[in-house]
Amino acid sequence: MNFSELGLNPLILKAVETSGYTEPTAVQEQAVPAALAGKDLLVSAQTGSGKTAAFMMPSLCRLVEPSTVKGSGPRILVLTPTRELAMQVEKAAATYGREMRKLRTVSLVGGAPYGPQLKQLSQPVDVVVATPGRLMDHMERGKIDFDRLEVLILDEADRMLDMGFVDDIKAIVAKTPATRQTLLFSATLDGVVGKLARELTRDALRIEVARKEDPEAQIEQKLHFFDDPSHKMRLLDALARDTNLNQAVVFTATKAGAEELSEELRDRGFLAEALHGDMPQHKRTRTLDRVRTGRTQFLIATDVAARGIDVAGISHVINFDPPRQAEDYVHRIGRTGRAGRSGIAVTLVGFKERHLVRNIERYTGQSIAVEIIPGLEPTSKPRPEGPRTSKPWGDKPGYKGKSSFGGGGWKGGERAPSSAKPGGYKGNSENKPRPAAATAQPAHKPKRAERFW
Numbered sequence: 001m002n003f004s005e006l007g008l009n010p011l012i013l014k015a016v017e018t019s020g021y022t023e024p025t026a027v028q029e030q031a032v033p034a035a036l037a038g039k040d041l042l043v044s045a046q047t048g049s050g051k052t053a054a055f056m057m058p059s060l061c062r063l064v065e066p067s068t069v070k071g072s073g074p075r076i077l078v079l080t081p082t083r084e085l086a087m088q089v090e091k092a093a094a095t096y097g098r099e100m101r102k103l104r105t106v107s108l109v110g111g112a113p114y115g116p117q118l119k120q121l122s123q124p125v126d127v128v129v130a131t132p133g134r135l136m137d138h139m140e141r142g143k144i145d146f147d148r149l150e151v152l153i154l155d156e157a158d159r160m161l162d163m164g165f166v167d168d169i170k171a172i173v174a175k176t177p178a179t180r181q182t183l184l185f186s187a188t189l190d191g192v193v194g195k196l197a198r199e200l201t202r203d204a205l206r207i208e209v210a211r212k213e214d215p216e217a218q219i220e221q222k223l224h225f226f227d228d229p230s231h232k233m234r235l236l237d238a239l240a241r242d243t244n245l246n247q248a249v250v251f252t253a254t255k256a257g258a259e260e261l262s263e264e265l266r267d268r269g270f271l272a273e274a275l276h277g278d279m280p281q282h283k284r285t286r287t288l289d290r291v292r293t294g295r296t297q298f299l300i301a302t303d304v305a306a307r308g309i310d311v312a313g314i315s316h317v318i319n320f321d322p323p324r325q326a327e328d329y330v331h332r333i334g335r336t337g338r339a340g341r342s343g344i345a346v347t348l349v350g351f352k353e354r355h356l357v358r359n360i361e362r363y364t365g366q367s368i369a370v371e372i373i374p375g376l377e378p379t380s381k382p383r384p385e386g387p388r389t390s391k392p393w394g395d396k397p398g399y400k401g402k403s404s405f406g407g408g409g410w411k412g413g414e415r416a417p418s419s420a421k422p423g424g425y426k427g428n429s430e431n432k433p434r435p436a437a438a439t440a441q442p443a444h445k446p447k448r449a450e451r452f453w
Helices: 010-018 026-036 051-064 083-096 114-121 132-140 157-162 166-174 191-200 229-240 255-267 281-292 326-333 351-364
Strands: 041-044 076-079 105-108 127-130 151-154 181-186 205-208 219-226 247-251 272-275 298-301 314-319 343-350
Touching: 010 051, 010 083, 026 041, 026 051, 026 181, 026 205, 041 051, 051 076, 051 083, 051 151, 051 181, 076 083, 083 105, 083 127, 083 281, 105 114, 105 132, 114 132, 127 132, 132 166, 157 166, 157 181, 157 191, 166 191, 181 191, 219 229, 229 314, 229 343, 255 272, 255 298, 272 281, 314 326, 326 343, 326 351, 343 351
Parallel strands: 041 181, 041 205, 076 127, 076 151, 105 127, 151 181, 219 343, 247 298, 247 314, 272 298, 314 343
Antiparallel strands: none
16 A cells, blocks of 8 residues: 555645655554544554654645634644654654645643743644643643644553643543544553543544564664662663664663763763753753764663654663563663664663563563673572563573673773772662661561662
8 A cells, every 4th residue: 555545635645755655554554544534543553653644644634624613723732741752743744744835833842931832822823732731831821722623632642641641631622622533542542541532532443553573673682680780880881882882872760860870971981961851841952952963872861751752873772770661661672773773772670670571571572681791790690480481581591691792882982980980870769779777687587688779
């Protein structure tokens, strides 16, 4: 199938073909014709499946004809969980609507000044892409109305619910016309997401695009065990000096951790910058621009901040703090191996967090091979836990005593003396070894191992 068979308006089709796209993805083949027919949609598709085009192309087709309702509010509203994803969606709208006359798009996101946004909203607008919190601010000020709204799109609905936006979403939806078309896209359609979807849609068509059977062909996944925070930092330093590493996204569990780790890497001679939700928008934009232009080699980010990042030069993803949810692991490693390129995903894990690895393996249906960097072998060994369906770590088959990460090192800076920051990355209090007084146990009880996580 090609795009001309989907039923798109000739203006949208021309813009798509001009952009170099020839064949629709699986989610586009199913979602575009249904959306053009006016159906509400519930779509489950993985990152990189082309879902943005799947909802934006058919929605823009509505704008070819003038609205029958007077007003200046948007005809299309897209809600996204993060600022970066909102800007990415707005860019897609401009791309697919480039052949349309006077298409006006607005991005309403937190961290950006209100003045320019208010100025844009003072004139008629066609497409608004917003984060729920900032949109609520404008609604409460009476600066936006939805009288003309025809299509409501919730992108990455599962992530918005995880971030606590459910009340904001319901408040926004309550202000929209009952006649609107609703398109909901999410990694999963179960649980709380499914309940919300049923509340927001009418006779919705459910589309579930199967995961790719062989994602490991593009992303090589590796696992390194560490003994303590100091050992963990030495592992990261060795990984960072791999000559095959072009650019990397390093994931941390907290915003404070991202700041501390970026500072630690800069002290060691690397070009590193943090990206997290507490940063103002202009700093986030500047940081991403530096990554895209190659002036930053290591982007230290939290899960939410890294959502929607698409940079071709990212060769590695390093999970400095492993994700607590298996779904987040898939989104993280999807930052590399983009557009058919190969990539490497490395996860650093304490022995007490082996259950996180098991959860990831069950979710992805793949085992992650454990590797060792010569000279940085862990001194501890995982306790045997009985038979498993996959055996990628421990004293079991698949535990490889070799690594592709050798010496050499990145040429972008000299390594700082090891005394620059004794002990390496400090992290948060829960990542530090417990003081001796705190770990002491009564004489009749066995002494517990140090808590590294």
